[in-house]
Structures are given as structure tokens and as C-alpha cells.
Amino acid sequence: MQILALLFDLDGTLVDSLPDLSHALNLQLAEEGLRSLEQAEVRLMIGDGAKKLVERAFGAAGRAPLADIEAKVSRFLELYEESPAQRTTVYHGVVETLSALKEKGLKLAVVTNKPQEATERVLAGLELGGLFDAVVGAGRTKALKPDPAPLLFALEKLGVGKEQAVMVGDNANDVDAAKALNIPVVAVTYGYARTAPESLGADLLIESMSDLPTALRWFSAR
Numbered sequence: 750m751q752i753l754a755l756l757f758d759l760d761g762t763l764v765d766s767l768p769d770l771s772h773a774l775n776l777q778l779a780e781e782g783l784r785s786l787e788q789a790e791v792r793l794m795i796g797d798g799a800k801k802l803v804e805r806a807f808g809a810a811g812r813a814p815l816a817d818i819e820a821k822v823s824r825f826l827e828l829y830e831e832s833p834a835q836r837t838t839v840y841h842g843v844v845e846t847l848s849a850l851k852e853k854g855l856k857l858a859v860v861t862n863k864p865q866e867a868t869e870r871v872l873a874g875l876e877l878g879g880l881f882d883a884v885v886g887a888g889r890t891k892a893l894k895p896d897p898a899p900l901l902f903a904l905e906k907l908g909v910g911k912e913q914a915v916m917v918g919d920n921a922n923d924v925d926a927a928k929a930l931n932i933p934v935v936a937v938t939y940g941y942a943r944t945a946p947e948s949l950g951a952d953l954l955i956e957s958m959s960d961l962p963t964a965l966r967w968f969s970a971r
Contacts, residue, residue, distance in 0.1 A: 750933070750971050754909040755850065756900055758918035759861035759868060760795055761940030763843050763958075764875060767792055768836035773829035774806045777821070783810035795941045796920045798862040798893050799826060830867050834874025840939065842959035847880045850962070858883040858903040862893045862922065883907055895925035900932065915968060917961065924949045935964050 760766045767788055775785040786809055794805040800818060803825050807815055815821055851857055858881055861868055865886035872878040883906035890898040904911055916927035919940020927934035928950065936942075936951035937958070946954055953964045 750968050751913055752855065752915055752965055752969055753913040754856040754858065754904065754907050754915075755965075756858050756860045756903055756914060756916045756927075756932075757847075758894075758916075758920070758923045758940075759859050759863055759871070761919035761942075762840075762917060762923075762937055763847075763859070763877070764837050764839050764871065766833075766837045766871065767795070767941070769829065769833055770795060770802070772836060773825060773831075774802070776828050777803075777825050778806065778810050780824075781807075781810075781812070783807070783812060786810060792941055793943050796862065796922055796943075798887050799864055799867075826864060826867065830870055833867055833871045837871060837875065839875055839877065840937075840958060842957050844877070844880075846958045846961055850965075851880060856882045856907045856909060858885065858907055860885045860894070860899045860903045860916075860926075862887050862899075865889055894922040895929070897926045897929040900926050900930060915965065919946075921949055924951050933968050935961065 757763055771788045771791040790809055794802050800822050803822050807813055863886050865888045868886035883903050885899050885903045887893055890902050892898045904914055911930045911932050914932050916923055916932050916934040919937045920942040924934050934951045935953045935955055936946055936949050938946040938954050938956050955961055955964055
């Protein structure tokens with residue numbers, strides 16, 4: 750297999766955004782007179798887009814269903830996008846590994862269920878934007894992962910066929926979207942998956958982004 754492009758999930762794969770997401774959610778819940786959530790609770794709510802995150806947060810805090818969900822999502826994004834990278838950190842090995850892969854000529858893209866503007870602000874705030882040739886967040890396509898549409902859109906932007914790409918993520922949405930296109934997929938073991946990483950069905954698991962080049966050599970030898 751000749752690998753020309755890598756598609757990366759963002760939250761739980763490249764960055765630990767849990768602290769900022771939790772902070773924004775708790776600011777919103779406080780406005781509503783609801784209890785705060787622990788980060789361990791929020792961790793299991795991440796990965797399916799802003800609407801699901803807000804629905805789950807309000808449900809856990811004791812208010813569900815939400816009749817005005819769109820307004821609640823808009824308010825959450827206002828709070829979150831004020832400082833989406835203040836508490837967020839880049840996982841170990843990400844910058845060095847992606848920089849090295851880019852220098853070798855691979856095309857890199859972010860494909861995330863986080864809204865596009867928030868994604869771009871996080872990447873800019875952490876000085877990661879220059880690493881990527883394409884950024885596909887929620888709103889760029891009609892569907893979110895696990896639908897494969899965002900991956901196809903990213904590949905179109907990169908000018909690379911699916912037979913020359915590998916997906917790297919942390920949860921079932923990433924794995925299922927890749928498998929729908931028969932794209933090999935690597936899952937990190939440190940992310941926000943709601944099940945054991947071993948049960949996700951990824952082709953390979955890595956414990957650190959620094960392990961990705963070794964995983965790619967395995968695919969290349971196939």
C-alpha cells in the first residue's frame with residue numbers, strides 16, 4: 750500500500766480538549782442553575798458533535814429533553830469559542846511526528862465532528878494549523894462521522910484517493926467511518942472512546958502518536 754494522506758480526528762487524538770469543553774459546559778449549566786459536571790463525566794460525552802455534547806450535558810445535570818436545543822448549542826459555542834485553547838493541550842509526540850510525516854511529503858488533514866470555526870480556533874490557538882493541508886469540521890458536509898462523507902470531502906480537498914489514505918482516531922465514529930470506505934484505521938489508546946480501545950475494530954492500536962510511523966510502515970508493507 751502506498752500511503753499519500755493521513756486523516757486525523759482532533760479531540761482525543763491530537764489534542765486533549767476535555768478541560769476547555771468541560772469549562773464551557775459548566776459555565777452554561779451555571780447560567781441555567783444546574784449542577785456542574787466532573788471532567789470524567791464530560792469525557793464520555795465527547796465525539797458526536799456539539800449538539801450531542803450539549804444534550805448529554807444537560808441530561809446529566811437533570812434537564813432533558815431540551816425543547817430549545819439549537820439555542821442551547823449556540824450558547825455553548827459562544828462560551829466555548831471565547832477561549833477554546835486556553836486549557837487544551839497537544840498530546841505527546843503529535844507535533845514532532847506530524848511535522849516529520851509532512852516533511853516526507855504526506856498530506857495531512859483534520860476530520861472532526863467539532864464545528865468548523867471552533868476547530869480552526871483550536872488549531873490556531875495551539876499553533877497546529879500549519880501542519881494540515883485540509884481541515885474538515887462539522888458543517889463542511891451534511892453528515893458527521895461515522896458517516897464517511899467528511900472523510901471523502903477531506904480526500905477530495907487533498908486530491909488523494911481512498912486507497913492511498915489512512916485514518917487515525919480514538920473512537921468508534923472514526924473507525925466506522927474509515928471502514929465504510931475500506932480505509933485502514935489506527936486508533937490511539939489514550940482518547941475519549943466510550944469502550945475499550947481493543948473493541949473498536951481498528952486495524953492497529955498505538956499508545957502514543959510517536960508510534961504512528963511504525964504503524965504506517967506496517968500498512969505500507971501490505
